[in-house]
Amino acid sequence: MGMRNRVYIDNIFRHEIADGTEVTLKGWLYNKRSSGKLVFLLLRDGTGTIQCTVYKPTVGDDMFGVADKIAQESSFTITGNIHKDERAPGGYEIQVSRVELIHQAVDYPITPKEHGPEFLMDNRHLWLRSKNQHAIMRIRHTVIKAIRDFFDGRGFTLVDTPIFTPAACEGTTTLFETEYFDSKAYLAQSGQLYAEAGAMALGKVYCFGPTFRAEKSKTRRHLTEFWMVEPEVAFNDLYDNMELAEDFLEYIVQTVLRERAQELNILERDTSKLANVKAPFPRVHYEEAVKIIRESGLPFESGNDFGAPDEAAISAKYDRPVIVHHYPAAVKAFYMKRDPNEPDKALAMDILAPEGYGEIVGGSQREDDYDTLLQRIKEHDLPPEAFDWYLDLRRYGSVPHAGFGLGVERTVTWICGIQHLREAIPFPRMIHRLKP
Template sequence: MAEKARQVKDFSFMQSTVYIEDILNHRANDGTEVTLQGWLYHKRSSGKLLFLLVRDGTGIMQCTLFKPSLDAKTVEAAEGLSQEASLTITGTVHKDDRAPGGYELQVSGVTPMGSSVDYPITPKEHGPEFLMDYRHLWLRSKNQHAILRIRHTIIKAIRDFFDNRGFTLVDTPIFTPAACEGTSTLFETDYFDTKAYLTQSGQLYAEAGAMAFGKAYCFGPTFRAEKSKTRRHLTEFWMVEPEVAFADLADNMVLAEQFLEYIVQTVLKDRAEELTTLERDTTKLENVKAPFPRVHYDEAVKILKEAGLPFEYGNDFGAPDETAISEKFDRPVIIHHYPSAVKSFYMKRDPGEPDKALAMDILAPEGYGEIVGGSQREDDYEVLLARIKEHKLPAEAFDWYLDLRRYGTVPHSGFGLGVERTVAWICGLQHVRETIPFARMIHRLKP
């Protein structure tokens, strides 16, 4: 703890202010006078006592005023504060078990800053639609703090994982000249009198990165214009896509399972408090350790048949199918060798099973569905060109992509992980809309 305190001190840049987390983490001593700057979270009174709950983004501190021992002006200022009004408050730190967090501030002075009249979000219940309308204010509440801090940790874990393994970050473009996969509906924009589309995947560019750096990854927003209205879909979401030269499907699966294990174990270690706030049952997350079960498509179909689900061999799995399969396992499950017909043009087919692609998806437990999709890529120029034509894609748009096969082609593999679905799963949320600060959905472009 002392080590941590020193570290924070060294990086401090706010000379005049103490943060609430400093007090709660015992970095400010009992009996010292401090000044906090923050917002009023809640107010309660009991006769001559006034309790102000002040938040500053790092924590919540109960501030206590005994009215008779303060001047009238200070009391008036404190009583005039409403929910989410901003303030500067000075007082003495006291350890008190009756205070939430074990510490409170015995107030000597209050200076109101910005007023807050009729703050829309009250401490009681609200519906999701109302809260999403006030998302810019909803971010101030406790559960949203927990979710977005976990998101922050997941994103940091993603970067650390690849950075520590010698991957190079290759940022891929958001404006693209054509569909990456040719399937999804894309957002179209006017680009100096020609059409450009918002990217639905950085993968093709990440492949160029892998041929340049051996191990590369891209990480950025992606866009899908499908009119999806489910708890698993956003029109704008973040995806990380590693791509590795000389890696085959088996290597790809090992990378993906180690990656997911690292993310989940990092969150369990660094965000235990936030998971408690969200009342997440962490026993199911503790299981997330490699190796994950590997299930061939044919086996997965057998599981569905045994479960009595109506499923036609050769189709891709629907959401209820994915749930049924994932329920059979206590950790994420890797499904591989999907029928080539239901997968993208760039996925290499297995020479031993020509109707199957060297593809793999990872299904998260507890019904959270597909969080990873990946494959070994087609590395043969002629085959890839034929596949582009089969899918009726404009070959001229892919000339640069074909160059990757023309000049020193190698076997290579990669996958994409959806950040919001991962956050929803780890946090145990019902809907991905809370996993990103400002969600974009078919009926939501604001705030």
């Protein structure tokens, strides 16, 4: 009895347990409806939600009183028989024979009505229990698993890169500074430079961890702490890099479509747009992208980097992610190699997600010549002594190599079809958000 028959709601909806079986479920009250001698308890247990019907003549007055007084998000144990019923949400319910309260919740703040973003973010630790947030977290989990499976299946080695770093990686964005004994350390804004060292040791590597940027961004596309996966491959050029990235994105999206159909349905995602995400992706040279922007009616000066409206104009032309390559070297990072045939262009590529979700991938072939790289460091006013170890990679068996970074939250936001990056991570960190 009891624990021996304990099951998860998931087991019931997957038909792993026969109709009529007596089971025990443990979870929290999602919602309740009562009707005199009948109480409907919506139980959630992390794997799903199921309706439990408590009928007064069956359980008796005392136990019915318990069921009738359970408040939203209280925890309880329920025992009863699985019953197929058209009237129950999902087609199955539990006909309850026993209810045991574990803990009564008092005044749960998130009611089954609408709430504003500030209130929900203040209650993020509770908001995660809601149906949509639950679905997003499950999709995020699958995205992360797909990322690891993809690289592991292709012989990549995970190389963890440090979070405390001595200096700027790219020298562009603002870094978080922290005390490090009697000196300063900075929180990593990218693991790329270390991943390059890893690639020279292990051939094909990826790093995957949190990154930190102290930019005072206040848009729905920015977090100060976000997760990024960065593959780096020795002997790959720009075009190998593009192929890797498009196969990678296809794998992630198709995996989510296959394994998280139910969650995408809860989020009311139009999956036909995701089904298009198959390699090869359209490839657009920077100068061609400039033409597209101008044709869309936006003013644009060649040589500039793209702004958010420019990216939207480009991606609007395609039904799948689009690769933009050969950006002006002047607007890109110091470590990117230039194209010998177009010396003012970097061997760089960005991937823009469809439906206006913007840049989700940024990558390049790296500069592999010692003297050129040293010159770039000086041109960008970076201290060469901080990069001595990085320059060593060009002194001892330098090879062409390339890699890219994929933003996990932007990818999750796009796949889920949601409006805010802050919902794509359990506890977002933003300029005005450090709690909970």
